[in-house]
Amino acid sequence: MTEPLHRTPLIAAGLLLGAGLGGFVDGIVLHQILQWHNMLSNQLPPDNLVAAKVNMYWDGIFHAGVWVLTVIGLRVLWAASRRADVPWSGRTLVGSLLLGWGLFNVVEGIIDHTLLGLHHVYEYTDAKMPWDMAFLAFGVLLLLAGWGLIRAGRHDAAPRAAYAA
Amino acid sequence: MKPVVAVWLTCCLLLTGPGAQACRVCRPRVQAGIHNTEYTANLLLLLLPVVLLLLIGVGVYFASALTSRSSLPPAHD
Numbered sequence: 209m210t211e212p213l214h215r216t217p218l219i220a221a222g223l224l225l226g227a228g229l230g231g232f233v234d235g236i237v238l239h240q241i242l243q244w245h246n247m248l249s250n251q252l253p254p255d256n257l258v259a260a261k262v263n264m265y266w267d268g269i270f271h272a273g274v275w276v277l278t279v280i281g282l283r284v285l286w287a288a289s290r291r292a293d294v295p296w297s298g299r300t301l302v303g304s305l306l307l308g309w310g311l312f313n314v315v316e317g318i319i320d321h322t323l324l325g326l327h328h329v330y331e332y333t334d335a336k337m338p339w340d341m342a343f344l345a346f347g348v349l350l351l352l353a354g355w356g357l358i359r360a361g362r363h364d365a366a367p368r369a370a371y372a373a
Numbered sequence: 374m375k376p377v378v379a380v381w382l383t384c385c386l387l388l389t390g391p392g393a394q395a396c397r398v399c400r401p402r403v404q405a406g407i408h409n410t411e412y413t414a415n416l417l418l419l420l421l422p423v424v425l426l427l428l429i430g431v432g433v434y435f436a437s438a439l440t441s442r443s444s445l446p447p448a449h450d
Contacts, residue, residue: 216434216437219433220430220433220436224430248415248419257399258399258403258406259406262407265407266407272383273423276423277423280430281430312422315422315425316422319421
């Protein structure tokens with residue numbers, strides 16, 4: 209009797225890695241390169257050196273959190289790669305990465321931007337809502353793309369060992 | 374076990390380390406701005422999405438084990 213296949217370990221790995229890397233995209237692109245916002249920029253606007261450095265500290269804590277998320281994702285991917293019952297599908301992994309990134313945008317967008325108001329996507333405008341909604345919409349798009357790829361990979365059944373040699 | 378210890382040590386170092394070493398003039402004000410009465414609240418709120426995403430990921434990882442366990446026939450004594 210053949211062992212039933214389980215895709216969820218690979219999906220979990222991609223989801224955690226995608227969420228962690230999505231957090232890095234937010235931190236590197238929106239916080240540091242474009243400087244559109246910081247983690248607490250709606251509560252403590254970085255309009256002087258002290259406020260900017262306090263925001264920098266909280267950005268660092270956020271980066272540490274998404275770094276931990278990424279490391280755990282790598283560990284889960286390693287665990288999944290050593291299981292014979294986990295099909296090794298590129299479509300499933302890439303789909304899960306997109307799903308994780310989209311989930312990061314949606315969860316972070318709803319909690320930090322909408323519910324708590326810690327910061328908004330683009331602080332330097334009076335109309336912050338459209339930017340927050342665009343961020344959420346991009347997250348939903350990523351979720352849909354990820355879901356589609358995961359569905360496309362549901363027939364991939366070769367275990368990792370099949371790719372060896 | 375080793376990765377867990379490494380992550381735990383990193384978190385401890387990050388959370389207990391002094392902030393903003395580079396600015397000698399403003400350092401006391403920066404530290405006062407970070408380590409104030411709202412520190413714990415800020416920390417918990419800021420890490421809330423990360424913790425939620427971690428729980429979702431771990432939940433998906435164990436989903437197949439949990440569903441197969443719940444679908445097992447009840448054990449007879």
